[in-house]
Amino acid sequence: xxxxxxxxxxxxxxxxxxxxxxxxxxxxxxxxxxxxxxxxxxxxxxxxxxxxxxxxxxxxxxxxxxxxxxxxxxxxxxxxxxxxxxxxxxxxxxxxxxxxxxxxxxxxxxxxxxxxxxxxxxxxxxxxxxxxxxxxxxxxxxxxxxxxxxxxxxxxxxxxxxxxxxxxxxxxxxxxxxxxxxxxxxxxxxxxxxxxxxxxxxxxxxxxxxxxx
Amino acid sequence: xxxxxxxxxxxxxxxxxxxxxxxxxxxxxxxxxxxxxxxxxxxxxxxxxxxxxxxxxxxxxxxxxxxxxxxxxxxxxxxxxxxxxxxxxxxxxxxxxxxxxxxxxxxxxxxxxxxxxxxxxxxxxxxxxxxxxxxxxxxxxxxxxxxxxxxxxxxxxxxxxxxxxxxxxxxxxxxxxxxxxxxxxxxxxxxxxxxxxxxxxxxxxxxxxxxxx
Numbered sequence: 171x172x173x174x175x176x177x178x179x180x181x182x183x184x185x186x187x188x189x190x191x192x193x194x195x196x197x198x199x200x201x202x203x204x205x206x207x208x209x210x211x212x213x214x215x216x217x218x219x220x221x222x223x224x225x226x227x228x229x230x231x232x233x234x235x236x237x238x239x240x241x242x243x244x245x246x247x248x249x250x251x252x253x254x255x256x257x258x259x260x261x262x263x264x265x266x267x268x269x270x271x272x273x274x275x276x277x278x279x280x281x282x283x284x285x286x287x288x289x290x291x292x293x294x295x296x297x298x299x300x301x302x303x304x305x306x307x308x309x310x311x312x313x314x315x316x317x318x319x320x321x322x323x324x325x326x327x328x329x330x331x332x333x334x335x336x337x338x339x340x341x342x343x344x345x346x347x348x349x350x351x352x353x354x355x356x357x358x359x360x361x362x363x364x365x366x367x368x369x370x371x372x373x374x375x376x377x378x379x380x381x382x383x
Numbered sequence: 384x385x386x387x388x389x390x391x392x393x394x395x396x397x398x399x400x401x402x403x404x405x406x407x408x409x410x411x412x413x414x415x416x417x418x419x420x421x422x423x424x425x426x427x428x429x430x431x432x433x434x435x436x437x438x439x440x441x442x443x444x445x446x447x448x449x450x451x452x453x454x455x456x457x458x459x460x461x462x463x464x465x466x467x468x469x470x471x472x473x474x475x476x477x478x479x480x481x482x483x484x485x486x487x488x489x490x491x492x493x494x495x496x497x498x499x500x501x502x503x504x505x506x507x508x509x510x511x512x513x514x515x516x517x518x519x520x521x522x523x524x525x526x527x528x529x530x531x532x533x534x535x536x537x538x539x540x541x542x543x544x545x546x547x548x549x550x551x552x553x554x555x556x557x558x559x560x561x562x563x564x565x566x567x568x569x570x571x572x573x574x575x576x577x578x579x580x581x582x583x584x585x586x587x588x589x590x591x592x593x594x595x596x
Contacts, residue, residue, distance in 0.1 A: 285510060287503035287504075289502070290502065291500075293500030300551065304551075323579075323580060324576065324580035326555065327580040327584070330548075330551045331549075331551065331584045333551050334549070334551020335545070335547045335551075338513065338546050338547020338551075339543040341510070341513075342543055359539075364537075366536075367536060367537035368540060368544065371588050374589075375548075376587075
């Protein structure tokens with residue numbers, strides 16, 4: 171009986187933790203990590219601020235967990251595109267298009283994950299996940315060297331280059347300035363032209379046969 | 384007379400400020416921003432900690448200024464290579480080789496500037512300087528499109544891609560892990576092979592005639 175009570179409480183705790191993280195993620199998706207505040211979050215989640223601190227010792231730990239969860243979803247989404255059907259070049263194209271479209275549809279969240287100035291703890295997680303992305307590219311480039319898609323000598327350096335190129339090139343189009351332009355109907359980079367430019371950059375850099383412009 | 388006294392004091396203040404910044408930069412070059420501490424710095428600079436705070440309100444402001452100064456030097460060094468003599472492709476090669484060599488010879492400092500997890504204030508400066516680098520690449524790519532070195536459609540996206548590629552690809556070779564490998568005599572990426580891989584990546588991505596491998 172004691173066991174069952176404990177078990178039920180653990181499950182309730184776990185469910186509440188998930189609920190809090192869900193609310194926090196929504197908050198970040200709407201206003202970036204700077205919009206995440208413990209008191210606002212407690213209010214949104216419908217719990218007392220004191221209870222919130224029982225689950226997360228502070229904003230830093232919470233932000234790091236939101237970052238990790240959200241980024242893990244992106245890494246897995248890219249992995250699925252990269253290691254599905256087709257040649258390595260086709261899979262690279264599919265992965266870039268999918269990744270860019272996801273970023274475009276959650277601009278504020280994508281910007282927060284890639285570029286928002288954050289506490290050192292979250293920065294450290296960022297470095298870790300950049301390495302996880304680089305591993306995916308490493309594996310794909312290797313497969314592409316084998317199936318004739320690519321001609322790459324130094325795979326490690328090249329994989330890091332691609333990770334950096336994609337992240338950096340997203341910062342401008344996702345920036346608050348670009349979002350403001352778009353909101354006021356002024357011309358801004360479209361997903362299509364961005365994806366075309368980035369795909370061309372990456373395929374060329376890998377020594378793929380010149381893709382059509 | 385009052386004016387001359389004030390003037391002399393201003394000059395002395397300015398000289399002391401420069402001295403402090405010089406000591407701080409050395410500290411960062413030796414141990415990264417995490418090694419920068421107000422009390423150690425006061426000791427090294429030979430002043431009282433209280434006096435140090437008269438010049439810099441805290442570690443954040445000091446770190447941001449060290450970051451800005453050190454990065455400005457790198458941006459200017461790259462600018463000089465990019466807009467000297469030769470075709471745009473030649474200047475790109477020279478710029479990359481110079482930039483990589485500078486990073487290699489001050490690994491700890493370069494790592495601190497590019498990748499060390501830092502306070503949001505310094506992160507914001509980092510974003511600003513990434514944009515300054517992107518401007519240099521933008522101008523060079525445009526010149527390269529004109530002189531037949533490159534064939535680039537979307538110059539803005541491509542410039543950002545290059546900035547990201549170069550920064551990200553440096554993180555691994557400059558990382559504390561790689562420095563430890565090197566220090567213990569184990570094989571690690573050499574400046575030559577790194578520069579070759581990065582140059583090839585960039586030239587290919589810009590649609591330059593396939594550089595010799």
